Amino acid sequence: MGQRLEIRNDDDLLHNVHSSSATNNSFNVGQPGAGMAYTFTPRTPEVMLKLGCDVHRWMVAFVGVMSHPYFAVSSATGRFRIVRVPAGTYTIKTWHEEFGERTLSVAVKPGSTARVDFTYSATGR
Numbered sequence: 001m002g003q004r005l006e007i008r009n010d011d012d013l014l015h016n017v018h019s020s021s022a023t024n025n026s027f028n029v030g031q032p033g034a035g036m037a038y039t040f041t042p043r044t045p046e047v048m049l050k051l052g053c054d055v056h057r058w059m060v061a062f063v064g065v066m067s068h069p070y071f072a073v074s075s076a077t078g079r080f081r082i083v084r085v086p087a088g089t090y091t092i093k094t095w096h097e098e099f100g101e102r103t104l105s106v107a108v109k110p111g112s113t114a115r116v117d118f119t120y121s122a123t124g125r
Helices: none
Strands: 005-008 015-020 026-031 037-040 046-053 060-065 088-096 098-109
Touching: 005 026, 005 098, 046 088
Parallel strands: none
Antiparallel strands: 005 037, 015 026, 015 046, 046 060, 088 098
16 A cells, blocks of 8 residues: 556557456546556555456456555465564465455464465365
């Protein structure tokens, strides 16, 4: 939250960028030509803010809007790392476009690394 998001059209096709916000992060802008850019600063935290092109329905993106620095995007193998987390007990949540959310509790001890393992199944939730 507080960071600007820039959405650019880099081709000569008409695009329309439309956010589907459950909070107060809605916008709907046309980008009819290459080089056009729209800058948006999200107003409230949201997991996940869905962006889509109304002209090309297969064009979809998701943006995590957080009010804190403790988040990560997993690698292609599913690994992630969140650094500089203060000692304490936390609830950690993952999100997947198709399979939804998973939540676990994790205890972070001073000067050590905590490990959590989430499991998603290809056969469903």
